[in-house]
Amino acid sequence: MKKIDILKKLRTSGLRPTKQRVEIAKFLFERDKTFHFTVESLNKLLEKKTSNKFALATIYNTVHAFKSAGHLSEVEVRGKKTYFDTNVSNHHHFYDSENSELIDIDSNDVVIQKIPKAPNGKKIKNIEVFINLKN
């Protein structure tokens, strides 16, 4: 993903491409593999990678803006911090609690044969499979 695409990505989702958003977006989206992070880990990585310092509030704002725009998803992981995910397609996760690492599982690599029917009046929105790992 090139810089011009980053600008387009922001503009088409109604996000003014500010210096901060562009830099964070480049960091998050100009990569091949999925990136899972917390606001804290992202902040630390940005401090190293870039020369600019971002207010923590800006990182929160930006991450939420990206999430609202559909550029990030949120993953539920045991623990107090919220995890975000650059993979916004429907997929599942391995979780390695040794090093608090999430690993993507393609939706097609999980086949569920049997599932109970949803409670009365409810429908199934989506299914999340979470595979905890050990050594």
Place this chain on the structure above:
Amino acid sequence: MKKIDILKKLRTSGLRPTKQRVEIAKFLFERDKTFHFTVESLNKLLEKKTSNKFALATIYNTVHAFKSAGHLSEVEVRGKKTYFDTNVSNHHHFYDSENSELIDIDSNDVVIQKIPKAPNGKKIKNIEVFINLKN
């Protein structure tokens, strides 16, 4: 589950059966169906049900002691609060975000046909299936 069993349950798990622990244990474990709760919701329910008031720290202490003893499990739910579960067997959940309600799914009611193999050097500890509901 009778009171005598509650006392046994506490004693055999190395928990001194204090007034507070017994009352909370009776509230949690003397029921037929699984009970899912947060510390906040439990606190409110205890305030109504019992005449005694418990310090919030006691509820945290007690819930954690019960969890460590294997009498409660923790469920991962999107949101800031931690959810606990009186069902400590391996099972899955529906989640109704309308009213933040968890509903148990028996382990046998979910059959997974295909799962990716664990990453190198890792083994699968357990699989959690989480089914989000909508109306």
Place this chain on the structure above:
DNA sequence: ATCCAGTTTATAATAATTCTAAAGTAAAAC
């Protein structure tokens, strides 16, 4: 160049949880 809505930022506020240390209590030791 001017203006304005949207954005950033430092800081304060909030919410959930954990920590602290003093007072209380169950159960062991006498």
Place this chain on the structure above:
DNA sequence: GTTTTACTTTAGAATTATTATAAACTGGAT
């Protein structure tokens, strides 16, 4: 049964993650 001990409860302080506030800043339209 009294004393002793370790464990527990408790109120309040502290911590952590996150959100709110409001003043300064800026992208982009006019």
